Amino acid sequence: MTGASTRVFVSHLAGMAVFDPNGDQVGRIRDLVVSLRLGGKPPKVLGFAVEVVSKRRVFLPMNRVTSLESGQVITTGVINMRRFEQRPTETLVLAELLDRRVALRSGGPDGAEGEQVVVLDVAMVQTRSREWEIDKVFVEKGRSAGAAQNASAQGWWRATGGRLRRKGETLTVDWSAVTGFALREEDQGAANLLATFEQLRPADLANVLHHLSPKRRSEVAAALDDERLADVMEELPEDDQVAILGGLHQERAADVLEAMDPDDAADLLSELPPDDAERLLQLMEPDEAAPVRRLLSYEEHTAGGLMTTEPVVLEPDATVAEALARVRNADLKPAQAAQVYVCRPPTETPTGTYLGLVHFQRLLREPPYTLLGAIVDGDLDPLTPDTELPRITSYLATYNMVAAPIVDAHDHLLGAVTVDDVLDHILPEDWRESALHGGEVEAYAGDGADTASPRGVAADGR
Incomplete structure (x- = not known):
């Protein structure tokens, strides 16, 4: 474990990879779980909220962490894979402490008693008893409560391009030098949390x-x-x-x-x-x-309800070079960029007469000066907007397509149904909720020396 004199700022841990003793990645750190204590005593660090491959968040207790060095976290062989649920006595540092407005205590050289400051970061250190606690707070002075709130609401973070631009004096103080973390924050900013992620x-x-x-x-x-x-x-x-x-x-x-x-x-x-x-x-x-x-x-x-109205549309006298330039647009989703639809003008949906499509792979095989009208695939019949979901899925599967053109009764292109939208509707309605939460599974054993704790029984005693 990192030595007792080493101090770690929590924002630096966000997104850090977590590995088991064999070097296999378990997940990434998304937050730090602490327990606030009375009397100005530094909070005790309980562990990490770790996002595993399935997007589930699990709890990694600090006594399972063997190293916090070299931009990675090394853990012992067992992590309980039960979904992490925050308890009333627990606080998430990144989610709940950053951007808070707190007050300086009296008797210190850092500012007037009761002066409001904004929390930019906190640091944790390992004690002689090998436990971890939050001992330092990195704060910004000189910004009023109203200014701190407006900074977030008015896009202070995005105005700096994701880089934190300090408006006032910054300083690092002891945890005991500030007060107000236990109070409910009505209007908390989000600039520092967003910069972290x-x-x-x-x-x-x-x-x-x-x-x-x-x-x-x-x-x-x-x-x-x-x-x-x-x-x-x-x-x-x-x-x-x-x-x-x-x-x-x-x-x-x-x-x-x-x-x-x-x-x-x-x-x-x-x-x-x-x-x-x-x-x-x-x-x-x-x-x-x-x-x-x-x-x-x-x-x-139906196809009309599932389609996007913004496929890549070009006229038949456009060149392969023009088509490749269009699909190179980073804002396009991969399924949208997989093929170009060739239509008579106008090229905004609903377009002029639909002529066919050109697959991305075909564009790569042709000389840049080739006209799309010369290589257009017009053999595939497009779908109509009332085509139902089972027919759409079989169409995509039959022709190995990632998108299908949708036309009206007059052969005007209305849009395209992409495979991601089809999957979104054939998966269970709560699939996003399930993906974000994750299901309950047995504890993960990173090395064979440890045994998994029974389902529903937390290995960390939570």
Whole structure:
């Protein structure tokens, strides 16, 4: 274990890989679990909340950690894989302590008694008894409570490009030099928490948000920019989506819906009361609302209800080079970039006459100057918007496709159904919830020397 004199700042642990003694990765650290104590005594570190491969969060007690060095955590051979559930006496450091406003105590040289500071980070150290405790707090002075709240709500984090820009004096103080951690924070910022997780993929950040309290989730959502929040919302269970959208100002909610893929926005609006959905649609830009309205007009489990209205569409006299430039767009999902749809103008859905499609692999085999009209595959019959889900799945499987074109009665391309949207609707309705929570399984044995504890009995005694 790291020596007693070593101090570790908790934000540096976020996302750190956890390995068993054999060198196999078990998961990644998502938070630190501590127990606050009375009388200004430093909190005791209980362990880590670790995200394993299945996206489940499990508890790793500190007495199972053998090393915290070289950017990795080494654990003993047994981790209980029962889903972690926070207890009332426990506090999550990253989720609940960062961005808090606390007050300096009297008698110290660091500031006036009662001066408000914002928590940027905390540090833990191992004691002589080989236990870990939080002993230092890294804070920022000179920012009022209102400014701290507005910094998050107005996008202070995104304005700095994910880099924390210090507005006031920063200093590191003893845990005993501050007070207020045990009080309920009504309006807590989220800038430092977001900076800690800024490199996460949308699905992983969605997992982080899912495990926050509703209050903290709303604060984090308020601090995300529209594009990032839209990406994360698309990966959340429907209940979380509805709750987050309901916590935003209506104008902001409409902006986020505009940033979402039209099919995802339509799915979310279909979960709202009709009057609320219509109110948000009216607040959206007409050009953004139109495809969403069109999608809402179709039955949910049909091609029209599943399709995206933003496939890659080009005219027949466009070149292979132009097509490759379009599918190279990093904002496209892989399934959307897998093929280009060739249509007469206009090329915005609903398009002119649909001529066929060109697969990405075919684009790679042809000279850059080749016209798409010369290599278009027009043999595959497109689907109609009323095609039901079983027919869509068999179509994709039969022709080894990752997307299928959808046309109306006049052969105008309306959109495309991608395999990810099909999977989203053939999996159980709560599949996102299950993926984020994970099921109950036996304890994980990292080496054969240890035996797994019985199901439902925590190896750490929790």
